[in-house]
Amino acid sequence: MTVTQEHLDTDTLTGVVAHDISDDPFPVSGWDALVWASGNATQSAQYFQLAFGMRLEAYSGPETGNRDHHAYVLRAGSVRFVIKGAVSPESPVADHHRRHGDGVLDVALEVPDVDKCVAHARAAGAQIVTEPHDSTDSHGTVRTAAIKAYGDTTHTLVDRSRYHGPYLPGYVARGGAVHETPAFVALDHVVGNVELGAMDEWVAFYHRVMGFTNLAEFIGDDIATEYSALMSKVVASGDHRVKFPLNEPAVGKRKSQIDEYLEFYGGPGVQHLALATPDICETVDALRERGVEFLATPDSYYTDTVLRQRIGEVLVGAHHVDAREVECLSRQVRQRLTRFDLRAPLAQDRLEIS
């Protein structure tokens, strides 16, 4: 297979639009990190390096004075994963793992002004899990706070403008030995599954607390077909860099996949991530060789008119194909039901495959 393509920057890949966040009531600069609770953080971190080509950047654990958990900071492009695993059964990370299996603890957002965000969130009725505070080491000072989101998920707000360390105070720089090609370059969106009837409540939460707006192209689609049976709305930060689709179950011909998630995950939580790759065909081929399994995409994903409108177009080999997004399951990423999306390039991209 030969693939040629024009350069696409990650903002284009992920649909970022021009917007001045400084007037936002809750200004969000972008993603900071996806923080995972893992049953074996050391092995998970190695897996993400071997299978997805992420690079180890930093570490915290018993050797650095953290007796509660191990944590590995991995990077691919602008995507940062922090994989945490309990050292003792009393760790909150062990609690989360017991309830949910491997899953996302925290979707951390980069903000220029933690206190302004928290003040707005508090006034809007959000639960402040951790009040704003500074953490300092020889690399500088980070200001953080955290607010509660759906289920056991939190949003940590991070201002690292005065910090130049590898991740956060308490972490030390650490590199890995694996040098596979990274499979993705940016985080496109993080999908949350919530209970029946709770979708609009959480859409309203992101409107009210974070000043997010609905992404017009995805509003109000009722996707209640045989293969999906879900309701979904998408909220986004001002410049669309941070996007949160929120799903709730819908009645379909079969049991809703969202009900199935809620049952297996043990409540609401992050269902899947969409990750941007400049070359989805090459990436999928490479990942398959590394043992990553993909969901078969049902034909209706291409033929259903509502979905077609939602998915848009991709150019592959100068021909239009009927998918902008390829949904795929990495059984390796989530033991239970979280899916791992690889977001296809936008229509501007051109792939030639021979």
Next chain:
Amino acid sequence: MTVTQEHLDTDTLTGVVAHDISDDPFPVSGWDALVWASGNATQSAQYFQLAFGMRLEAYSGPETGNRDHHAYVLRAGSVRFVIKGAVSPESPVADHHRRHGDGVLDVALEVPDVDKCVAHARAAGAQIVTEPHDSTDSHGTVRTAAIKAYGDTTHTLVDRSRYHGPYLPGYVARGGAVHETPAFVALDHVVGNVELGAMDEWVAFYHRVMGFTNLAEFIGDDIATEYSALMSKVVASGDHRVKFPLNEPAVGKRKSQIDEYLEFYGGPGVQHLALATPDICETVDALRERGVEFLATPDSYYTDTVLRQRIGEVLVGAHHVDAREVECLSRQVRQRLTRFDLRAPLAQDRLEIS
């Protein structure tokens, strides 16, 4: 690096001796499987394929009617790993993971006569966890039972002489996409850590219940040096194919590594495995490239006279080196303190490295 070597069969690598097991009170033919409880079996199974070149052979899980856990059966040479991960928080696999983190649930042994073994074990005072019973599917019948060992560890006894399926009834054949070179060919020994004062009790258990004998070369060494601080005795099946070193803490200059294990693992359990590879130098190099980390071997491992006697000799490049066994830590294999040994070839082996 160029490596040449004479062929060594795995029996030679693992020190098997001539012995007729048919007269043993508890005849053991060999290892059947190492059964792991994992926090994310799907990811672990992928990891063992990517990092250690194991091959996926069989699977059980929700798709095959097993609502309790996923289980992946992996093979390298004669070594079989079964990686289990809970599907629901109520699974016993989740209990084990919560108490211990990733760890070994069961050290399964192949026996020609399950009922004879269980009758002898019962008479000798062993706790029978699962009585002998048949499991049947279209591939035939397997007879199994299980007895309790140290901590939460069990020994399942397996007679698969009338079975030709991929693993056990309930499992379906499944292959993987990863085809890395296997890092090992046979299991040499499985080490158990037990509480202070319990080593002789467990040595007596394996004598009494399984008719195991002490391996003369390892008897009664008190290894209480700065870097180890442990007492260790090794029991073995009649032909030495199955070997169980049993460690308890000893007073040393620093806290015993065994105490540290007992604290972090939450009680007695499997500490590490020793795996035979025909070419340890090449294997270690290859594993390092796949991100596997190794414990630095302390100089005293080569200079301490007691240890030298225990370790024996290796020929590398026609020169004797002072280690038959290279202890190495795979941080990936056990999040906590289990070590992953790669057993070096015996002195008959010749490695030439240029």
